[in-house]
Amino acid sequence: MLSRVSNGFRMWMPNMPMIMTSATNATAKEPARAIFRVLPRMTKHEIKEYLTKIYGLPVQxxxxxxxxxxxxxxRGxxxxxxxxxxxxxxxVVTFDKSFTDVGLGMSIPEIDDEPADEI
Incomplete structure (x- = not known):
């Protein structure tokens, strides 16, 4: 009798929203930090693995x-x-010393260099 469950490759796709509320770049004394708003059921380990494996960030x-x-x-x-x-x-996520820029700026070179066309 065959089972309906396939024993093939299974992939876990995370469905956990992480909203960055603020971030600070690294200074000479302080490492870079970012503050996220996450679901209450997420653990510290899950947050670290999420940022490390999906985004490749060096979380300390x-x-x-x-x-x-x-x-x-x-009152009505x-x-x-x-x-x-x-x-x-x-x-509050503290990054490794090697990670200095959190990426707060929103400058895209292809868009910023083009002159604005007037109609």
Whole structure:
């Protein structure tokens, strides 16, 4: 009897959004850092592996902080509604000393060098 499950090659495709909220370039005393907003279920190890394997970034360490979503009250003319924003986790990623530029600038040479055409 054959099973329906194939024992072939399996690939894990991550579906974890990481939103960079801020970043600082490296200085003489401080290494480069970036702050990400991630899902609460992500661990430090998963964040480090995600940035290292997918983007090839030299991550030195990851610090995380859990935040509860804010609670809000909306007062209408007849009802009072309560709702809560989603919980999130903030990850502070410290990069290796060799990584100096986080890439904050948005300058693309092909676009910046072209003159603007007037119609």
């Amino acid at each position: 360490k990851v610090n995380t902080m859990n935040y509860m979503g804010k609670r809000k009250i909306v 003319s007849t009802k009072v509604l309560y709702f809560k924003y989603r919980d999130y986790k903030k990850a």
